[in-house]
Amino acid sequence: MEAAACSCRSPCLTLERTIMKIGFIGLPKSGKTTLFNALTGSSVQVSAFPTGCLGPNLASVKVIDERVEKLSAIYKPQRQVYPAIDIVDLAGVNEGGTRSEAFSSELMKLARTVDALSVVLRNFQSEATSWPAPLEDLEKIEQELLLADLIIAEKRLEKVEVGLKKGGNGNGVSGLKAEQQVLQLVVKALNEGRPLRELEFNENQQVLSRCFQFLTQKPAMVILNSDEASAGKNQDILQAISQKYQSVEFAGQLEMELSRLDEESARAFMADLGIKESAKDRLISLAYQTLGYISFFTVGPDEVRAWNVRRGATALEAAATIHTDLAHGFITAECFNYDDLIAAGSDKEVRSNGKFRLVGKDYIVRDRDILSIRFHI
Ligand SMILES: Nc1nc2c(ncn2[C@@H]2O[C@H](COP(=O)(O)OP(=O)(O)O)[C@@H](O)[C@H]2O)c(=O)[nH]1
Numbered sequence: 001m002e003a004a005a006c007s008c009r010s011p012c013l014t015l016e017r018t019i020m021k022i023g024f025i026g027l028p029k030s031g032k033t034t035l036f037n038a039l040t041g042s043s044v045q046v047s048a049f050p051t052g053c054l055g056p057n058l059a060s061v062k063v064i065d066e067r068v069e070k071l072s073a074i075y076k077p078q079r080q081v082y083p084a085i086d087i088v089d090l091a092g093v094n095e096g097g098t099r100s101e102a103f104s105s106e107l108m109k110l111a112r113t114v115d116a117l118s119v120v121l122r123n124f125q126s127e128a129t130s131w132p133a134p135l136e137d138l139e140k141i142e143q144e145l146l147l148a149d150l151i152i153a154e155k156r157l158e159k160v161e162v163g164l165k166k167g168g169n170g171n172g173v174s175g176l177k178a179e180q181q182v183l184q185l186v187v188k189a190l191n192e193g194r195p196l197r198e199l200e201f202n203e204n205q206q207v208l209s210r211c212f213q214f215l216t217q218k219p220a221m222v223i224l225n226s227d228e229a230s231a232g233k234n235q236d237i238l239q240a241i242s243q244k245y246q247s248v249e250f251a252g253q254l255e256m257e258l259s260r261l262d263e264e265s266a267r268a269f270m271a272d273l274g275i276k277e278s279a280k281d282r283l284i285s286l287a288y289q290t291l292g293y294i295s296f297f298t299v300g301p302d303e304v305r306a307w308n309v310r311r312g313a314t315a316l317e318a319a320a321t322i323h324t325d326l327a328h329g330f331i332t333a334e335c336f337n338y339d340d341l342i343a344a345g346s347d348k349e350v351r352s353n354g355k356f357r358l359v360g361k362d363y364i365v366r367d368r369d370i371l372s373i374r375f376h377i
C-alpha cells in the first residue's frame with residue numbers, strides 16, 4: 001500500500017472510540033473526585049465534608065498515542081482515530097455515608113458495569129479526616145467487594161438448588177447443575193476471602209460466572225492518593241499493595257491543580273517538581289497493564305487508527321475488533337511492525353527489506369503490529 005498524499009489539511013479529523021470503562025471506587029473523601037477532575041479535566045466539586053447524594057461523574061479521556069501521530073505523518077490520512085477510556089467516578093452515590101456503610105447497593109450495581117476497578121486510597125489528612133490508613137482501607141474495600149459478591153452468589157445458588165429439587169424444567173437440569181457447580185466454587189472462594197479473579201475457571205465456567213458481573217472478578221488496580229509532601233516516599237505502602245495489585249501513586253490535589261494550568265505552564269511546573277509523566281498518562285498505562293491490553297494499528301490514506309486487544313489475541317480476534325465481517329470472511333492479514341516502518345520510512349521500503357509478512361488467523365498479534373486484513377464478503 002503506497003502512502004497517498006492528501007490534498008486537504010491533514011489531519012482533518014480526530015475521533016475517539018471508547019475501549020474501556022474504569023470505575024473509581026474508594027471510601028468517602030479518599031479523593032476520587034479530585035483525581036477524576038485531574039485526569040479528565042473536569043471541574044466537579046470536591047469537598048472535605050459530606051455533600052449529600054450526587055450522581056456518579058463520567059468523562060472520557062483520549063489516549064493520545066504518539067505512534068498514531070507518527071504514522072499520520074507518513075500516511076497523511078483524512079482522519080486519525082484514538083482509543084478513549086471512560087472514567088466513572090463512583091462517588092456521590094453514598095457520599096457522606098458512615099464508614100460501616102461505605103458502599104451502597106446502588107454503587108455496587110453501577111460498579112458491576114465497568115471493565116476494571118480502580119481503588120482510590122486516601123494517604124493524606126484533611127480537616128475532616130483521621131490519620132490516613134491506606135492499607136486498612138484497602139482491606140475494608142476488599143471485604144465490602146467480597147461481601148457484595150457473596151450476597152449475589154448465595155442468593156442465586158439458593159434459587160438454583162430449589163430449581164434442581166423440583167427437577168429443573170426438562171432439559172434445563174444440566175444448565176442448572178453447571179451453574180450450581182460454578183456458584184459453589186464462587187461461594188467457597190469468597191467465604192475463604194479469595195477474590196474471584198484468583199480462580200482458574202474453565203471456559204464454560206468463565207462464561208457462566210461473567211453473567212453475574214462479580215466485582216472481585218474484575219481486573220483491579222490501586223491508586224495511592226498521597227499528600228504532596230509524602231508523595232514519592234511511600235515505597236513501603238506501595239510495596240505492600242503490589243503483592244496483589246498493579247498500583248500507582250498520585251498527589252491528587254497537586255495533579256488537579258496541574259490539570260487546570262495551560263499546557264506550557266503545566267510542563268514547566270512538572271519539570272520543576274521532577275514529574276516526568278502526567279497523571280493521565282500514568283493511569284492509562286496502568287489501565288493497559290491491568291487489563292492486559294496491547295495496541296495494533298491500521299493505516300491508509302483514509303484513516304490511521306490505534307486499536308486495542310488483550311495480550312495473546314489472534315489475528316482473527318483483531319479482525320473481529322475492527323468489524324465482525326472481517327472476522328467472518330478472514331483470508332489472511334498483511335502484517336508489519338511499527339518500528340520497522342518508522343526505520344524504513346515507507347511500507348514500500350518495509351516490503352523490500354523483507355519485513356512484510358502474510359499471517360494466518362491464528363497468528364498472535366504483537367504490540368505495535370500494523371495489520372491489514374484481507375477478507376471476502
Ligand atoms: N492534601 C490533600 N487533599 C486532598 C487530596 N485529594 C483530595 N483531597 C481533599 O480531600 C477532600 C475530599 O476529596 P474528594 O475528591 O471530594 O473525595 P471523594 O469523596 O473521594 O470524591 C477534598 O477536600 C480534597 O480537596 C490530596 O491528594 N491531598
Ligand SMILES: [Mg+2]
Pocket residue numbers: 032033034046091092095
Ligand atoms: Mg466525590
